[in-house]
Amino acid sequence: DYSQEPTRPLTNFIVRNHKPFNAEPHLDLLVNAGTITPADFFFKRNHGPIPNIHFDQHLVYLGVADTPCNGHGQDNVQWKTFSMHDLMTRWPSVDIAASLQCAGNRRDGLAKVKTVKGVIWGPGTISNAVWTGVRLCTILSDLLNVPKDLLHDMVRTYHVSLEADDHVHEDCCYGSSIPLRKAMDPLGDVILAYKMNGEMLSRDHGAPLRVIVPGYIGARSVKYLQKILLQPNESRSFFQVRDYKILPPWVNSDNADSAWDSTPSLGEMNVQCVICTPSEHCTIKGAGPVSVKGYAISGGGRGIYRVELSLDGGKTWEPVDKIEQTPDPKSGMYWAWALWEKKVPRIRASDEIVARAYDSAGNTQPEMPIWNYRGVMNNAWFRVKDVAQL
Ligand code: MTE
Ligand code: MO
Incomplete structure (x- = not known):
């Protein structure tokens, strides 16, 4: 009802x-x-x-x-x-x-x-x-x-x-x-x-x-x-x-x-990283640097220690400028997500922006999605295409 x-x-x-x-x-x-x-x-x-x-x-x-x-x-x-x-x-x-x-x-x-x-x-x-x-x-x-x-x-x-x-x-x-x-x-x-x-x-x-x-x-x-x-x-x-x-x-x-x-029931999350802005197929007005922003998180209280960004579909990578993540003050565990940001000088229409993260155990993400029938835990590299900067 x-x-x-x-x-x-x-x-x-x-x-x-x-x-x-x-x-x-x-x-x-x-x-x-x-x-x-x-x-x-x-x-x-x-x-x-x-x-x-x-x-x-x-x-x-x-x-x-x-x-x-x-x-x-x-x-x-x-x-x-x-x-x-x-x-x-x-x-x-x-x-x-x-x-x-x-x-x-x-x-x-x-x-x-x-x-x-x-x-x-x-x-x-x-x-x-x-x-x-x-x-x-x-x-x-x-x-x-x-x-x-x-x-x-x-x-x-x-x-x-x-x-x-x-x-x-x-x-x-x-x-x-x-x-x-x-x-x-x-x-x-x-x-x-x-x-x-x-x-x-x-x-x-x-x-x-x-x-x-x-x-x-x-x-x-x-x-x-x-x-x-x-x-x-x-x-x-x-x-x-x-x-x-x-x-x-x-x-x-x-x-x-x-x-x-x-098959075991899921408990702890895997490593995840997503680009939140800019979004696919969007148009950015102005020629200045573009701020690429997103989130990253891992399971079990493991912190995110590195987020990498690629503008060429994953051939070459650079670290992001800033990762903000705060551990719990009493337990020291990283239960809250990391928000990250990188300023890139410009984005060309042919660029493919890709992001991936590493957690404190060195876990990272697969390049391609790993299909499963229930469609859970997809943490493939996050890709954003077709961003036009005018
Ligand atoms: N608890 C109840 N009672 N009923 C629900 O449908 N959904 C679960 C969990 N707890 C659910 C629930 C799922 S699958 C998720 S992802 C989270 O609640 C979502 O919490 P939220 O709606 O507060 O974001
Ligand atoms: Mo869920």
Whole structure:
């Protein structure tokens, strides 16, 4: 039922779907909005109608299962609950700046190679915000009466199933899981967030409560959070086991069934780099130098240490002039994107502008798109052609 959707500033966005609402900001607006993306420019990715959850009545359920389970309707779990008021008063809150990037960012590049399944996103399905909330590890250590030693043991094999209070057609609700080791890592910065950029979460972005899993694909940052279950297996939600996987290139719609189970679910992001301005087929007025701007990011908190630009389709490269990326002041991890810039003297119509990044582990990007049926994690060199400077 889409009769209660929030209103959105549509002019900032390229709308890929209205029901469910899926939209990415125009790239020039995204990069010019600065390091912290205001909600009005922040991409929006939904699998169903936006739920209307009553802040005061919302309860989050928390439990531990000792046998593998599917997460839905677990009778044998002793649930604990906390309200939004509990969350905001019982535990200290922290601010974490982190980017969310959909695993389907740049799916359009893979769709050009061969048919893919999914929303055909361009390169704007990423944004960065400061999230305020409570560390998941604080809540788990405090509320669950699991002895410290046992929790320490569970960290090696357990998962945290995260379920939403919404309705989607693929499954009973949106759900996902992350390894318990990520949730319990005090430097992993996983939080249950109720504020975005200093304001209470909007409905589009998960009100009243969402998970933020820094360094991971956006799909793990579950919005409208209702259930948290520690379990010995990964979530069996559609979104964990039948989606968000890089299926091998020989797998397509006919033979995907058997490949899903043998392919791991995505967690950490790969290295990504996009040119936001100038855009393909644009005309720049004036003969002066052109400022080429974009973003870059990697997964797992790895920083971007180099961004390179080519004007000749990737034959020769030069470093960009400036890369701005700030690590989290407490953990030292790079959860937030890097914005970069390079001034080039001029751009000729025959130039092909290409960008690529390297992260602190030396990971970089493939020259050509690597096709996969779900069209995820496309991080091929980013190319901009046909820019005219008059
Ligand atoms: N959580 C719920 N409950 N429902 C959803 O559809 N989409 C996921 C994730 N969490 C989703 C969700 C995906 S795929 C992404 S990329 C991010 O939320 C998008 O977050 P945003 O809409 O705040 O940008
Ligand atoms: Mo996503």
